[in-house]
Amino acid sequence: MTTPTIELKPSSTPLSDAEREAILAGPGFGRHFTDHMVTIKWTEGRGWHDGQLVPYGPLSLDPATNVLHYAQEIFEGLKAYRQPDGGVATFRPEMNAKRFQASARRLAMPELPVETFIEACDLLVQQDKAWVPAHGGEESLYLRPFMIATEVGLGVKPANEYLFIVIASPAGAYFAGGVKPVSIWLSEDRVRAVPGGMGDAKTGGNYAASLLAQAEASAHGCDQVAYLDAVEHKWVEELGGMNLYFVYGDKIVTPELTGSLLAGVTRDSLLTVARDLGFESVEGRVSIDQWQADTENGTLTEVFACGTAAVITPVGTVKRAGGEWQQSAGEPGKVTLKLREALLDIQRGTTEDKHGWMHPL
Numbered sequence: 413m414t415t416p417t418i419e420l421k422p423s424s425t426p427l428s429d430a431e432r433e434a435i436l437a438g439p440g441f442g443r444h445f446t447d448h449m450v451t452i453k454w455t456e457g458r459g460w461h462d463g464q465l466v467p468y469g470p471l472s473l474d475p476a477t478n479v480l481h482y483a484q485e486i487f488e489g490l491k492a493y494r495q496p497d498g499g500v501a502t503f504r505p506e507m508n509a510k511r512f513q514a515s516a517r518r519l520a521m522p523e524l525p526v527e528t529f530i531e532a533c534d535l536l537v538q539q540d541k542a543w544v545p546a547h548g549g550e551e552s553l554y555l556r557p558f559m560i561a562t563e564v565g566l567g568v569k570p571a572n573e574y575l576f577i578v579i580a581s582p583a584g585a586y587f588a589g590g591v592k593p594v595s596i597w598l599s600e601d602r603v604r605a606v607p608g609g610m611g612d613a614k615t616g617g618n619y620a621a622s623l624l625a626q627a628e629a630s631a632h633g634c635d636q637v638a639y640l641d642a643v644e645h646k647w648v649e650e651l652g653g654m655n656l657y658f659v660y661g662d663k664i665v666t667p668e669l670t671g672s673l674l675a676g677v678t679r680d681s682l683l684t685v686a687r688d689l690g691f692e693s694v695e696g697r698v699s700i701d702q703w704q705a706d707t708e709n710g711t712l713t714e715v716f717a718c719g720t721a722a723v724i725t726p727v728g729t730v731k732r733a734g735g736e737w738q739q740s741a742g743e744p745g746k747v748t749l750k751l752r753e754a755l756l757d758i759q760r761g762t763t764e765d766k767h768g769w770m771h772p773l
């Protein structure tokens with residue numbers, strides 16, 4: 413694997429301090445973008461080349477560009493946090509870099525070296541450091557590395573040219589209500605991914621596949637859709653864009669990685685954070701009937717969703733065809749909030765980073 417150098421060509425017209433501060437006062441999620449982006453090309457026979465940090469701006473693509481037709485695309489999501497000393501650190505970028513490589517293998521794309529992925533993110537955050545929100549709040553700078561097939565042509569085959577890009581977006585809460593519980597619609601007929609499919613790759617197609625079920629969730633008055641496994645239509649897998657955790661008193665359980673769900677970085681971190689706090693944390697299987705029955709008999713005390721964008725978001729109302737129930741009386745559960753604070757304390761640099769997860773710039 414070649415490791416390209418990244419040339420700096422910064423913007424001569426970045427947004428003014430006043431305009432940037434106005435955005436940072438209420439960034440929302442994924443609506444505003446910083447002044448720069450990093451781009452790196454890959455060409456068959458040449459490898460990675462032409463790494464550049466350039467002003468953020470539109471791409472020009474031929475209408476026959478491969479990705480527009482056959483969706484050979486992968487992406488990642490990670491965050492940079494302002495630290496108490498004013499510095500900035502990203503959270504577990506190496507894990508994102510490795511998952512990006514795994515997604516690339518699944519979609520027959522070239523693997524970007526881990527160090528190049530991290531360097532590209534570092535350079536963008538360093539250049540646009542003023543965009544990292546203030547220390548201590550809910551806000552952070554969300555990084556979105558992605559790769560698209562750029563060969564022009566309509567043949568269905570792995571492309572011979574690709575473009576890797578990193579963009580950055582200041583982010584507040586993913587859900588408009590912040591840490592207010594979200595409602596879940598259980599989709600019992602639509603599935604997100606099948607065994608042997610692409611469920612464990614972070615590729616746009618999985619998110620496109622979730623949109624109709626997500627619209628059905630909205631039609632049932634719910635914020636998110638939860639999927640069951642595609643074979644038995646019984647085992648809870650994940651939500652449209654985040655993983656799930658079930659809290660049984662002092663034991664937390666997350667659906668095991670069967671190949672059809674995404675190995676979330678937050679999901680993985682919480683298995684460890686929970687253990688550090690004295691909880692038992694395991695990967696296992698929870699059926700939809702068990703979810704409902706264990707809530708009704710009081711053993712399943714809380715449920716929460718987790719992901720880089722969503723951090724940890726409590727689940728409130730759950731609806732399925734012919735049934736509806738509430739987790740923790742519709743309030744954020746105590747364990748959910750404790751885990752959320754413990755993880756955010758590491759990310760914001762207000763507690764010891766004993767697992768070496770933070771990557772200071």
Ligand code: COI
Pocket residue numbers: 488489490652653654719720721722
């Ligand atoms: C993330 O959490 O980073 C994701 O990519 C999920 C998406 C729903 C924003």
